[in-house]
Amino acid sequence: MSSISDVIHRHYDEIVRMWTEDATRAASARGLEAPELKNIMPTYLASLADGAGGPDAARAERRRYVESHVAARLRQGFHVAEVVEEFALLGRCISRMWADAPPAARPDVADVERLFSELHGASADVISLFSEHMRDDEQTEKRYLRLIQKVASEALAVDAASLGERLREVLQLVMEALGAQSAALFLREATPSRLSTVVSTGIGVEGLSRYATELGVLDEHPGSGLEAEATTMEVSDDLRRQGVLALLGIRLATRHALKGVMYVGFDQSRDFTARERRRLEFLSERLTVHLDNAKLYADLLSKVETLQEERELRERFVSVLAHDLRGPLSAAKVAAQLLLRRPEVMEERRDLARRIDQNIERTDRMVRDLLDANRIRAGERLSLQFVPCDLVVLAREVVEELSTVHGERFLLIAEGPVEGFWSEDELRRALWNLTSNAVKYGAMDAPVTLTVTRTASVARVSVHNEGRPISQADQESLFKPFSRTLAAQQGLAKGWGLGLTLVWGCAQAHGGRVSVESEEGAGTTFTLELPLDSRTVAAEGT
Known part of the structure; x- marks a missing residue:
């Protein structure tokens, strides 16, 4: 046997x-x-x-x-x-x-x-x-999830610059969990077919950035759909030259919306086990949740900031109504009372009537400016009537009006008529705001220069003043309602901070734009650019 x-x-x-x-x-x-x-x-x-x-x-x-x-x-x-x-x-x-x-x-x-x-x-x-x-x-996955949770929680309490470093820590944890040598996170931009690099670490990060950019999110690869499955990617020659010989990719998606893509690179050519794929999917799922929470948190902060701004604007609006409008209305009321007491004196009646008319006109301008600024802030386009007019004539009228108050401080440069179809009243208000601002905040011993030019398709009027430049930070909020530069707040000149908002609204309603250039030693120049015929813009907007 x-x-x-x-x-x-x-x-x-x-x-x-x-x-x-x-x-x-x-x-x-x-x-x-x-x-x-x-x-x-x-x-x-x-x-x-x-x-x-x-x-x-x-x-x-x-x-x-x-x-x-x-x-x-x-x-x-x-x-x-x-x-x-x-x-x-x-x-x-x-x-x-x-x-x-x-x-x-x-x-x-x-x-x-x-x-x-x-x-x-x-x-x-x-x-x-x-x-x-x-x-x-x-237990290992729980440990990494705990670390990712800690980093993600801390990220909510830091600024945007530090958030990138926190996300880099998360990628380093993912690399450690998978024994990888590189990782990169890409989020989807508003344009559906584009990815933008958020953070990357390890070897071949430049190659990964190019790889994701070329691949986009519409190809049949991670980013083309909503399934959060780890996928073995084809390694490009560019990545191989940078030391990445194997690559895993996974889509980051929540609630049927693609958030982005994460790639994890390895320095050895290899096949990936089901366990490795599952671990990447598990960690990516949690990372996606944290990214979604961060987005919701950022949206919440933005909403709180917007509500705070709206409250401050309401307070400013009430302040304007309670104080600035009271002046001309009180003056008109006093003049009316005097007129009632002494109706027999003809000359005095004319003078009082003129003062009443001027103060009512001043009040009307204030109310119109406030209402128009509120429309602009709400995203509405000003309703204008376009007629044939000459930008040079309007600029000259503004210069003459302001010269009666400020003297011969203005220089108008124009080689000839610059005609087009625009709103006379709106352009006059815009030019008046730009020129009066130049007088208020420019150097007192230097002229304010208005330059009117045209090309085959656009007309331009520039208002230049010497003096202290506008900081870059102030320039970013210059055209917002009730926005005043630091120099304006510290100076003696009074104002609401609506003038440049109205200039911006005028430019938008005409289909044009307004820009500012301000540098030390070169002064400040505001340029209003308009199409020669704004009627077509108005027709397209209806």
């Missing part, structure tokens, strides 16, 4: 061949080469020939073989049932060697039971090792 050891020694090569053929069919989709597939199984088979159920040292050695085999299968992405099946398959291949043998040539029942007891123990070890690995893997 043969023993199990005799059977294995006698049919060793045939058992290995049969097992390899059957295992290849079971794992054909994995594309493993023969050495990778066999792994330590031939060695384990040889150890069984040394005596199934032998001394403790032999069992310990076989346990090490099983551990090595499980470790390899984990790296290759096998599931636990597939590895258990490999040991069951080995048992079936061994038993086939005596299936057709006469009873006298078969191993005895006890020997066969010891063999399958050994294989059953190996299967139990496989399950135990997989379970232990999954527990460790779960």
